[in-house]
Amino acid sequence: MHAQSILMNDFAKQWQDTEARVLEAVREVGASGWYILGARVKEFEAALATQLGRREVIGVANGLDAIEIGLRALGLVPGQKVLTTPTSAFATTLAIVRAGGVPVFVDVDDSGLLDLELADAQLARDPSIRFVVPVHLFGHALDLTQLEALAARHGVAVIEDCCQAIGAASGGRAVGSVGKVSALSFYPTKNLGALGDGGALMTDDPETAALARRLRDYGQTARFVHEHIGLNSRLDELHAAILARAFLPKLAAWTARREAIAAAYLRGIAHPVVRPLPVPVHSQSVWHLFPVSVPPALRAAFRAHLEARQVQSNVHYPQMIPRQPALASIRYEVLGSLARAEALAASEVSLPIHPYLSDDDVARVVAAVMDFAP
Numbered sequence: 062m063h064a065q066s067i068l069m070n071d072f073a074k075q076w077q078d079t080e081a082r083v084l085e086a087v088r089e090v091g092a093s094g095w096y097i098l099g100a101r102v103k104e105f106e107a108a109l110a111t112q113l114g115r116r117e118v119i120g121v122a123n124g125l126d127a128i129e130i131g132l133r134a135l136g137l138v139p140g141q142k143v144l145t146t147p148t149s150a151f152a153t154t155l156a157i158v159r160a161g162g163v164p165v166f167v168d169v170d171d172s173g174l175l176d177l178e179l180a181d182a183q184l185a186r187d188p189s190i191r192f193v194v195p196v197h198l199f200g201h202a203l204d205l206t207q208l209e210a211l212a213a214r215h216g217v218a219v220i221e222d223c224c225q226a227i228g229a230a231s232g233g234r235a236v237g238s239v240g241k242v243s244a245l246s247f248y249p250t251k252n253l254g255a256l257g258d259g260g261a262l263m264t265d266d267p268e269t270a271a272l273a274r275r276l277r278d279y280g281q282t283a284r285f286v287h288e289h290i291g292l293n294s295r296l297d298e299l300h301a302a303i304l305a306r307a308f309l310p311k312l313a314a315w316t317a318r319r320e321a322i323a324a325a326y327l328r329g330i331a332h333p334v335v336r337p338l339p340v341p342v343h344s345q346s347v348w349h350l351f352p353v354s355v356p357p358a359l360r361a362a363f364r365a366h367l368e369a370r371q372v373q374s375n376v377h378y379p380q381m382i383p384r385q386p387a388l389a390s391i392r393y394e395v396l397g398s399l400a401r402a403e404a405l406a407a408s409e410v411s412l413p414i415h416p417y418l419s420d421d422d423v424a425r426v427v428a429a430v431m432d433f434a435p
């Protein structure tokens with residue numbers, strides 16, 4: 062008999078678990094006859110604001126737009142520099158470029174997240190950098206005390222990319238609470254994923270929230286009055302209803318399951334060459350991914366070994382952002398060496414970690430890793 066594959070994400074199991082509530086939400090939206098920016102979007106925004114402890118949540122079409130709208134709502138004008146990380150989903154940098162900003166890359170730390178000490182030094186050197194987009198990568202929280210101090214010292218506006226880290230905290234403070242604006246994605250693989258695309262901004266500032274609400278809807282200030290060059294970045298009623306009724310109520314249990322799996326991996330994996338990346342100090346992580354590092358020369362063999370044992374894996378990310386072909390034709394800056402980001406791109410492997418893994422699956426992943434004998 063063939064063992065079942067252990068997947069990076071198991072949407073079939075998620076569907077079995079959530080189908081009844083999802084269909085209820087779909088029926089309700091269908092019957093309401095109101096499909097864009099209505100009562101369900103308001104309901105989801107309010108539920109999420111309560112859960113995350115923020116004054117305002119603004120639903121948008123995806124995480125990319127959330128970051129772009131956030132930068133524009135905070136007054137970014139084209140040509141301004143935005144400090145960010147070379148190791149993230151491409152969308153982080155793409156949002157900066159789409160907003161007209163010039164990405165400025167600073168290297169990552171041992172955990173693979175933006176090195177805040179290096180960022181601090183570079184901000185001191187170049188006071189023309191007015192914005193910072195740090196990423197709480199892998200579901201880990203950057204040190205928020207350090208981030209807050211950096212923002213205060215240099216007077217920069219921070220937009221936290223929380224797309225992989227909904228619910229994560231640093232020293233007891235929720236991610237997203239330092240940035241004047243923070244961004245979330247509900248892409249299906251995210252810890253809170255829709256049945257399609259979705260995203261949100263969070264902020265405690267009512268004026269920023271009001272501007273973001275206008276920017277997501279053609280820049281309208283009143284019907285047929287367009288004061289800004291906005292976007293069409295509206296969250297659908299359908300996605301909002303499904304998120305609010307079927308998925309958001311499960312988020313705490315899903316996160317707890319991810320934490321339990323990560324703990325089992327950290328206990329079980331003690332291997333001479335396969336090493337879990339260090340968790341940042343003070344991070345209460347929500348484990349969007351479980352990254353390990355493997356010597357670059359062995360990475361392909363390690364992944365083939367896992368595959369032979371029916372364990373899927375992935376790489377986040379095989380190419381650091383400044384090496385992407387799209388950046389060849391635009392203006393950006395690299396401050397200092399990106400040696401750690403480069404090394405991570407060559408050595409990272411992500412193991413399966415999703416809430417529908419059984420204890421048996423987890424044991425199989427650990428066993429598969431442990432009997433890798435290069």
Ligand SMILES: *Cc1c(COP(=O)(O)O)cnc(C)c1O
Pocket residue numbers: 122123124125126149150152153196222224225246247248258259260
């Ligand atoms: C997924 C993701 C995004 C983009 O979100 P989309 O909804 O796919 O546009 C941005 N930043 C990070 C870190 C992400 O993981």
